[in-house]
Amino acid sequence: MQQKSVTRSNKDRTEATRSALLKAARVLFAEKGYAETSTPEIVRAAGVTRGALYHHFEDKVALFRAVITEEYRAVAEEITKSAKTVPGSALDALKQGSRGYLDAMADRGRIRIMLRDGPAVLGQMELDKIDRETSADTLRMGLAEAMRAGQIKRLPIDALTVQLSALFDRVALAVSEGDDPNDHLEVLDAIFQSLK
Known part of the structure; x- marks a missing residue:
């Protein structure tokens, strides 16, 4: 029972992190454009680590x-x-x-x-x-x-x-x-x- 709870929790966290990255990137790409948006800005806006970014996206x-x-x-x-x-x-x-x-x-x-x-x-x-x-x-x-x-x-x-x-x-x-x-x-x- 404990294992299912932990797995679900990890899955929820993973989805939340990915969603935060997509949302932050969307806002920055829309406002500044692709070329003017840096990955450190995206990470900062999403409130995640740079490692999290590269875990989800190459x-x-x-x-x-x-x-x-x-x-x-x-x-x-x-x-x-x-x-x-x-x-x-x-x-x-x-x-x-x-x-x-x-x-x-x-x-x-x-x-x-x-x-x-x-x-x-x-x-x-x-x-x-x-x-x-x-x-x-x-x-x-x-x-x-x-x-x-x-x-x-x-x-x-x-x-x-x-x-x-x-x-x-x-x-x-x-x-x-x-x-x-x-x-x-x-x-x-x-x-x-x-x-x-």
Whole structure:
């Protein structure tokens, strides 16, 4: 009985330490950016030792990858939640998912982590891999469903997904810099309509 209590306690402490590191790193990466954030700052902000950092993460890049993975998950959850709020067609779900994406990306820290530092630190291929692992390709699945339902024309799904994904990221950047999101949503809706 005592052994189970100790094991559970160790597991809880391990998870708490990892969580503290991720939270502290997320705040610092969002505020200062990857390059300007040092591991001693992260350790200090998390209230843990440097050894604890390297017990959980091989290096700063591995920690950044873990932070960005959580960001991708949060964005995917928001898109999925938004798309499900609209009963109707797959095309309507794609449009509503666009709104969910922009809502999720409204966090300036998220823009910096995912769209500015992410490609520079991890590279686009790694980000694409993280996107597939965390979001189960929500955009690709939505497009495929709309094609199956005959709501948009059949196009090469990989190319369409890549191009629309890049468009969404550029829109998020523009909105973060002060563009009116409604203008961009109007254009995104028109783009989806043009795929009929």
